Amino acid sequence: MAKKQWSSIKVFAPASVANLGSGFDVFGLALTGPGDIISVANNSGKGLIIKAITGDKGLLSKVAEENTATVALKSFLQAIGKPISLDVRIHKKMPLGSGMGSSAASAVGAVFAANVLYGSPLKKAELVRWAMEGERVASGVAHADNIAPSMLGGFTIVRSMDPFEVIQIPVPKRMYIALVHPYVHVRTSDARAVLPKNILLKTAIRQWGNTASLIAGMYSNDIALVGRSMEDFIIEPARKSLIPFYEKVKEQALLNAASGCSIAGAGPSIVAICDGLSIAKKVGDAMQDVFNKNKIKSQVYISPIDLKGARVLNKK
């Protein structure tokens, strides 16, 4: 049976949090609530055109070669042999440069929408590698740690880039995320520059003891184990000084019974893993209080893990 082709598709791609402490560059999870709403529509050979971007405070480029959504889209359309010709509309229902995977959500949404538009020739898992191409524009490197959870939902491990393999992990029902996004700017280039190029083998061993144990915690519904296995001996020590009051915020999260706390992606957002909604709310308030007291505006997100990933909102 030939699959139906559509003239216009509107989708949602969730925000996501990469790293989760010990799992730098390999772990990621999808958030419930924030994300990108993206529509693509056939435009009869007019080329790849960004018709509108809203919710971005005018910060994103409408030039197709500069926007992560259209860069990813172009590589995908080439791959499936379809014309590089669509109208694209992007609505950011999430902050930019926050550590919440904004560029990933755009790339995921655009590629996922185009796939549906053409009758879903590829599976979601197969779309990840094309969406990754958008990350090259955003950060200079094709990363999948935000792309994979935004596309697939849930919690993902990027096991290997070559050959490319992503593994989806079950999520404990009681796991909630409390995330605070302070309105400060951390340049991705700075966040990369402070990282050590070399690390001690013995430090790496402690780190992979934690990455392995974090996955054991996910499968065994042991949120406390997940939390303490987030401990990161390499990235957090290098990056924490880029985020004002980071240590105080983390201290408050743990004092209020967060199971674990670390930097969300490259920051400046700070993410806490919590056992249940009521703890997550308390933790979110306590984290925001630190920024309030220090006159830094911030936004809190309290959410379970989004298990669906990218999904269709509307088809025409």
Place this chain on the structure above:
Amino acid sequence: MAKKQWSSIKVFAPASVANLGSGFDVFGLALTGPGDIISVANNSGKGLIIKAITGDKGLLSKVAEENTATVALKSFLQAIGKPISLDVRIHKKMPLGSGMGSSAASAVGAVFAANVLYGSPLKKAELVRWAMEGERVASGVAHADNIAPSMLGGFTIVRSMDPFEVIQIPVPKRMYIALVHPYVHVRTSDARAVLPKNILLKTAIRQWGNTASLIAGMYSNDIALVGRSMEDFIIEPARKSLIPFYEKVKEQALLNAASGCSIAGAGPSIVAICDGLSIAKKVGDAMQDVFNKNKIKSQVYISPIDLKGARVLNKK
């Protein structure tokens, strides 16, 4: 109810394989078959005496201060406030210096036996840290990666040494080990000396992508995933030249459908993870063939994972 105290206890502690490729210093599993048979008996204040060691070809020291079993035993007896006075008999039902956790089996067996002798005041998981003291004699460092699986059985992660935490992981039913022990000598000091002190962060990231994914494979009964997640970018490249014909043996293991293959502990044994007994037998034969053709004697062990760990054989 006061627990019964015994005058003599005979126990078995299984051999074990540490590292499993990507999980250097943190992963370990227990083997079915080889191990140590150890008896301890009250000797009415005569001190800690090794009465007999058999199966060791005369290689092990009977001086209590030099033997891993009695060193671990002494630290344990001090900890539980019992007299440092037992007769100890050790029968090695496994090779020494093989990468199969010989010193760990001795330390585990001795501490476990003494705990039972005194009415089991501590749980098995609590005994691990005392058995570890024996590893200080064997390798200069208190390691738990062989101790934990020999004591607890199954597959273990040493998440953290300080605070000390070991996590036990479920084992896929169809998982079999094929291990070949070539009769060549690899000094533990050489095996340590060839390791890099520093590694690239980007290499460490690839490694912990694998440690995390290996645990996902264990929980999801995906032995193929376990196998390919054994890939080790750090230790195997440094150590493989210490083991003659290592690459050929590994090649034969994988050609014969092993899911993964790596160095067992510090070597010289080579361990393959296999999906089912019949593959394990074929893999064991193929690995041994390489040594046979090159006139190196070897022994093959085919076994499921030992799920029991240390256990009592006899009480008097």
